[in-house]
Amino acid sequence: MSGIYIHIPFCKQACHYCDFHFSTSMKKKDEMVLAIAKELQIRKNEFANEAVETIYFGGGTPSVLQLAALDFLIAVIYKNYTVAENPEITLEANPDDLSEEKIIALSKSPINRLSIGIQSFFEDDLVMMNRAHNSAEARKCLKEATKYFDNISLDLIYGIPKMSNEKWLQNIETALSFGIPHISSYALTVEPKTALNKLIQTGKIAKPNDDVAQEQFQILVETLEAKGFIHYELSNFGKENYFSKNNSAYWLGKKYLGIGPSAHSYDGVSRSWNISNNALYLKSLDENKLPSETEILSKTDRYNEYIMTGLRTIWGVSLERIATEFGNEYSIYLQKQAQKFLDDELLEIVTSSDSTFGWNPIEKILKPTKKGKFLTDGIASDLFCLNLE
Template sequence: MSGIYIHIPFCKQACHYCDFHFSTSMKKKDDMVLVLAKEIGMRKNEFSNEIVETIYFGGGTPSVLSNEEINFLISEVYKHYKVIENPEITLEANPDDLSAERILELSKSPINRLSIGIQSFYEDDLKMMNRAHNSAEAKKCLEEATKYFDNISLDLIYGIPGLSDEMWRQNIQTALDFGIPHISSYALTVEPKTALSKLIQTGKIAEPQDDVASNHFMILVEMLQKNGFIHYELSNFGKENYFSKNNSAYWLGKKYIGIGPSAHSYDGEKRGWNIANNSLYIKAIQNDELPIETETLTVSDRYNEYIMTGLRTIWGVSLERIEKEFGLEYLNYLQKQSQKFLKDDLLSIENNILKPTPKGKFLTDGIASDLFYLEK
């Protein structure tokens, strides 16, 4: 099974922390929709032997598209690809785009999963992050969305300066009170060249603290697990049967095609990425050219990716698979490098599967980098 990701590179305004590719100008939106549809058709041969299981609209803010535009792009996927009977079709959306009328319309479309960018239920947090919605809109959209959609995910950000442990608990509890079955939660990260980075440098916003983020993460894990959520990936929690099929496919190394500017693709051996420039992307597709760069992954690249994704998920890293797929040299290297983390109770091995312990979960990315195989 495979997936198709469609990148919608438009936002009403720029969130201070975001370093994804997007434009706040909607001038090229009509042209963009047409070339996205064209790229979908141009790349059909890449999936001639594949069946599409998931379609995911990411961004940017995909909910800035009209329902007609979204349905048009979905129909283009069906026109050119083999699609399973009930695919997971996700739309990332912001609360300010999800009026009661819009939600009702979406519920009648092929979209069957909403991923809503709440981030926080506190007004001060939303203003600091320069979100386009307010707290009342966040709650109202969830109130309406849960009437029509069963499969909903929401995003929450922790480690925000000034967000106390009690406030963070209340953020999580508010999400739980709406009966949401999936939560994605990330630490506030200061990316270079973002507005947040400049605001911190000029002293207008305090720098996020690692110990605060670590504590918030522990609270998150504890509260969600007590409420029946499975911590199936470092930043993702889902009730049974509500894991994101799209994201799980990435972590399990399945194939996917990324449509749109800056979108990434993976076929098991090669990784590709489209140009991150709306004008150049549109021009190339209009000229029947795919503006994509590719790289063939080495054995070490594939090993490192498996270590990174495996340690982040409940499926862990299979030592048997390491030996079978990468060879004894890589297995011996992994066993040697992991010794200090096993000794410090940050990693454990059970049934030949290497996983982070509860103590090691928040440190997963750093641990993974120490287990990477570096070419000599």
């Protein structure tokens, strides 16, 4: 499996918490679409022996593009790449862009999955985060989208200052009332160069409380699992057959091609990333140059990445894979570092019988316990190694 990620670097306005690459100026939107198409053409040989199974429009806010532009980019992919039958094609969208007319038009396009940035159904939360939509638009777009799309994901944020556990539960229950089969949910984090950080430093907004975030994470897990959702990745919950194929491929170490400003690519041995500057990206593509840098990943880099992504997922970290792919030295190191978390019941070793992803029929898997899930990223960093090569 391989996938193509397309970064659309435009937003109507800047959310206070966001540190992704985007521009609020739409002046170069048409030029950007043509440049992205050119990058897709230039890089087609990188996937010469791959079948593209997922196409993902992320951002930024891809839903600011007209449907004609999205159809054009999809057509460029089909012309230059081998695309699998019935690929998952996802569009990230904001509620204010999803009028009934646009939803109907999207449903007739090759796009078959929507990822909608709701974040909260409460007006005060949306204002605090500087979201472009309001609560009424959030509800209206879901009411319409569920008429025409079966495969829908929505985003929710917890740990918002002044959000009580009761209010958070209402957010979850409102999402569930629309019959959505996939929910991605993240703790509000404060990134250094964001407006949120400045607002906290000046005392205009309270700093998010880690204990509250952990409580709300547990409420999220318990509520969704009780409704038949599978907690298949730290921040992602899906009904059976509704996991994100694009994101699952990333967490399982599959190849992907990142197109557009700031987009990252991975081919199993190296990682590359495009420049995070719209003007320079456009200039480079106009000169038929790729505005990217490449890093060859060492064995230690690949080990650390596998630990980080593996622990976040339901599939965990295969102890057999560590020994086979990285060697006994890494295997011994991992088991030594993991012991304290095993003793504290934050990690556990289970026997897996899932051969879906090429595992042996019976395999020992290291994964977080229910108590350790919220602490996964911190645990993973303690299992990293600096260099064993």
